[in-house]
Amino acid sequence: MPLDVATFNIIANAFSFAIAAFAASTIFFFFMRQHVAPAYRMALLLSGLVTFIALYHYVRIHESWHDAYAITEAGLQATAIPFNDAYRYVDWLLTVPLLLIELILVMRLPQGEGRSLMIKLGVAAAVMIILGYPGEVATDDATRWTFWVLSMIPFLYIVYTLVIGLTKAIGRQPESARGLVSAARWLTVVVWLFYPIVFLFPMLGLTGAGAELATQIGYSAADLLAKAVFGLLIAAVAYAKSRDEAGFTMGDSEQTWARREAAQ
Amino acid sequence: MPLDVATFNIIANAFSFAIAAFAASTIFFFFMRQHVAPAYRMALLLSGLVTFIALYHYVRIHESWHDAYAITEAGLQATAIPFNDAYRYVDWLLTVPLLLIELILVMRLPQGEGRSLMIKLGVAAAVMIILGYPGEVATDDATRWTFWVLSMIPFLYIVYTLVIGLTKAIGRQPESARGLVSAARWLTVVVWLFYPIVFLFPMLGLTGAGAELATQIGYSAADLLAKAVFGLLIAAVAYAKSRDEAGFTMGDSEQTWARREAAQ
Numbered sequence: 001m002p003l004d005v006a007t008f009n010i011i012a013n014a015f016s017f018a019i020a021a022f023a024a025s026t027i028f029f030f031f032m033r034q035h036v037a038p039a040y041r042m043a044l045l046l047s048g049l050v051t052f053i054a055l056y057h058y059v060r061i062h063e064s065w066h067d068a069y070a071i072t073e074a075g076l077q078a079t080a081i082p083f084n085d086a087y088r089y090v091d092w093l094l095t096v097p098l099l100l101i102e103l104i105l106v107m108r109l110p111q112g113e114g115r116s117l118m119i120k121l122g123v124a125a126a127v128m129i130i131l132g133y134p135g136e137v138a139t140d141d142a143t144r145w146t147f148w149v150l151s152m153i154p155f156l157y158i159v160y161t162l163v164i165g166l167t168k169a170i171g172r173q174p175e176s177a178r179g180l181v182s183a184a185r186w187l188t189v190v191v192w193l194f195y196p197i198v199f200l201f202p203m204l205g206l207t208g209a210g211a212e213l214a215t216q217i218g219y220s221a222a223d224l225l226a227k228a229v230f231g232l233l234i235a236a237v238a239y240a241k242s243r244d245e246a247g248f249t250m251g252d253s254e255q256t257w258a259r260r261e262a263a264q
Numbered sequence: 265m266p267l268d269v270a271t272f273n274i275i276a277n278a279f280s281f282a283i284a285a286f287a288a289s290t291i292f293f294f295f296m297r298q299h300v301a302p303a304y305r306m307a308l309l310l311s312g313l314v315t316f317i318a319l320y321h322y323v324r325i326h327e328s329w330h331d332a333y334a335i336t337e338a339g340l341q342a343t344a345i346p347f348n349d350a351y352r353y354v355d356w357l358l359t360v361p362l363l364l365i366e367l368i369l370v371m372r373l374p375q376g377e378g379r380s381l382m383i384k385l386g387v388a389a390a391v392m393i394i395l396g397y398p399g400e401v402a403t404d405d406a407t408r409w410t411f412w413v414l415s416m417i418p419f420l421y422i423v424y425t426l427v428i429g430l431t432k433a434i435g436r437q438p439e440s441a442r443g444l445v446s447a448a449r450w451l452t453v454v455v456w457l458f459y460p461i462v463f464l465f466p467m468l469g470l471t472g473a474g475a476e477l478a479t480q481i482g483y484s485a486a487d488l489l490a491k492a493v494f495g496l497l498i499a500a501v502a503y504a505k506s507r508d509e510a511g512f513t514m515g516d517s518e519q520t521w522a523r524r525e526a527a528q
Contacts, residue, residue, distance in 0.1 A: 033295075045295050049288045056284050081335045084273065090281045094288065 003209045005076045008069055011213060014220040015062040022055035025228040032235050037245060040238035043106040047231035050095045050102070054227050057091035058220075060084070088219065089136065092129045097122035099230060100158070103184055106237045109169055117165075121158060128154035132199065141203050148199055155196065159189055176240040184233040187225065194222040267473045269340050272333055275477060278484040279326040286319035289492040296499050301509060304502035307370035311495035314359045314366070318491050321355040322484075324348075352483065353400065356393045361386035363494060364422070367448055370501045373433055381429075385422060392418035396463065405467050412463055419460065423453055440504040448497040451489065458486040 029048035033041045061084075068083035069076050100121040104114050128151045135147025162185050173181050198218055201211050293312035297305045325348075332347040333340050364385040368378050392415045399411030426449050437445050462482055465475050 030295075042299065045292065049292060052291065053284050053288050056287065060280060080337050082269070082273075084277070086273070086277045087280065090277060090284065093281075094284060 003069070003076055003078075003212060005071055007209050007213055008065075008071070008076050011216045012062065012065055014217050015058055015065060018058040018220045018224060019055060019062060021224055021228055022051045022058060025051040025231060026055060029231055029235065032239075035242075036235075036238040037242035039108060040106060040242060043102050043234055043238055046098050046102045046105065047234050050098050050227050051231060053094050053098075054091060054223060057087045058223075060087050085136065086133075089129060089133045091223075093126060095227060096125040096129055099188070099227065100125055102231070102234050103181075103188070106234050106241075107166075107169060107173060107181060108241070113169070117161070121161060124154040124157050124161075127151075128158070135199065144199075144203055148196065148203075152196060155192070159192075162189055174241060174244050176244050177237045180233055180237045180240060184230055184237065187230055187233065191222050191226045191230075194218060267333070267340055267342075267476060269335055271473050271477055272329075272335070272340050275480045276326065276329055278481050279322055279329060282322040282484045282488060283319060283326060285488055285492055286315045286322060289315040289495060290319060293495055293499065296503075299506075300499070300502040301506035303372060304370055304506060307366050307498055307502055310362050310366045310369065311498050314362050314491050315495060317358050317362075318355060318487060321351045322487075324351050349400065350397075353393060353397045355487075357390060359491060360389040360393055363452070363490065364389055366495070366498050367445075367452070370498050370505075371430075371433060371437060371445060372505070377433070381425070385425060388418040388421050388425075391415075392422070399463065408463075408467055412460065412467075416460060419456070423456075426453055438505060438508050440508050441501045444497055444501045444504060448494055448501065451494055451497065455486050455490045455494075458482060 026048050029044050029051065033044045033048075036044065064081075064084040064087065067081045068079060070079050071077075101118045104118045104121065107114070109117065131147055131151035131154070133147075135144045135151070138144050138147070166185060170178060170181050170185070198215050201207070201215060206214075290312050293308050293315065297308045297312075300308060328345075328348040328351065331345045332343060334343050335341075365382045368382045368385065371378070373381065395411055395415035395418070397411075399408045399415070402408050402411070430449060434442060434445050434449065462479050465471070465479060470478075
């Protein structure tokens with residue numbers, strides 16, 4: 001089934017939805033920094049950078065989608081310009097390591113432990129994305145499978161670290177934040193599973209307009225969950241811990257915080 | 265080998281990657297100012313200005329690249345509009361002196377020593393870029409060689425100053441920052457070597473799509489390393505020294521800092 005005007009528009013609207021949501025999330029995370037204790041502001045800064053980078057790439061993806069097709073009297077026609085899927089990989093290369101670093105930062109682990117986890121997870125994430133790309137641009141199934149398998153190795157290492165490796169550290173989080181940190185961890189594991197599955201679509205014979213619709217809507221939904229909703233969980237953790245630690249309440253100004261800290 | 269659609273797109277994606285990375289870096293450096301002691305904020309301001317100027321020029325370069333070629337049913341066609349490489353020189357003229365000043369600022373040398381180094385290195389950097397440009401736009405190899413040799417003089421002076429001249433001052437840096445300052449210095453020396461080498465490509469007969477790919481990907485990677493990654497090292501130096509000097513910790517507010525300084 002070739003792509004028709006209606007399906008083209010549904011996909012374009014999903015991209016536009018992502019642009020609006022990422023733009024609003026970015027502004028929210030940057031302002032939200034003032035509402036949490038200083039120790040958690042770096043995590044919120046990274047949340048905002050992640051959604052900002054995603055915003056940029058969804059603007060480019062939306063533009064590329066419109067360049068790749070023309071709506072004519074005869075219906076939808078592909079132009080000579082191919083739809084540029086590489087924007088997704090460039091986005092992930094920058095944002096996926098940052099997302100993992102966000103999670104570790106908001107947990108506020110003892111310095112050595114935190115730094116070591118950030119480096120291991122950040123490098124594994126970058127390697128995973130870099131290994132996925134040659135498979136994505138390959139035209140034969142053998143190359144696609146090879147790079148799928150290769151990039152699953154760092155992926156499984158990340159899942160293992162999140163599910164098993166972090167359990168003890170999550171147990172040490174204050175009670176008010178423990179459930180939220182664990183939710184952020186499980187959101188990541190479950191949503192990230194979507195990406196290697198979509199990668200398999202062409203190898204499983206899923207092509208045409210239906211597969212394109214599932215892929216593009218799926219990627220947009222997964223990106224929103226993994227970045228914007230994940231960022232909201234990180235913000236909730238930061239807020240709960242700030243309130244716990246020094247009676248810091250929503251809207252406290254930097255001055256109030258400094259005064260309270262001085263009084264301790 | 266003429267440029268094809270795939271190679272055109274790889275280069276366009278490299279430019280887009282640079283845009284996203286420079287935009288995110290700029291936001292990061294400006295926010296990061298709040299997380300370091302006041303003495304190091306000017307260095308972070310300059311880091312952010314450098315990546316902001318690079319962001320602007322990569323938007324222009326991306327645009328010029330798309331104006332220079334058209335994707336048609338018959339493949340990639342050069343248009344009448346030449347790709348504008350001069351954007352790079354304008355960028356370097358502004359950013360290269362700032363990068364060297366950043367490094368000297370974050371070292372916080374005794375006032376006279378720091379100022380004198382900033383002037384010498386800043387002027388040498390500007391002269392180096394100005395001398396490179398007439399060679400870049402020249403059509404004959406003799407002129408290219410002449411200006412290559414001329415601009416190597418300030419280049420070698422800068423390398424000498426970084427490698428030999430700064431060694432004693434780096435030795436006086438606090439232990440927590442010494443390795444990072446030295447890494448920033450070596451990153452600059454190694455990455456900057458890329459530029460005079462690429463300048464030689466046309467004189468060595470390296471032309472066509474392969475050389476264009478190597479040049480543009482190489483320039484983008486070198487710019488990202490020399491500006492964004494270099495800026496991250498400067499931020500790490502500023503953070504380590506802030507923490508060392510007065511128990512300044514990640515996320516301390518400006519008020520906290522002022523109070524601590526007043527109490528000393």
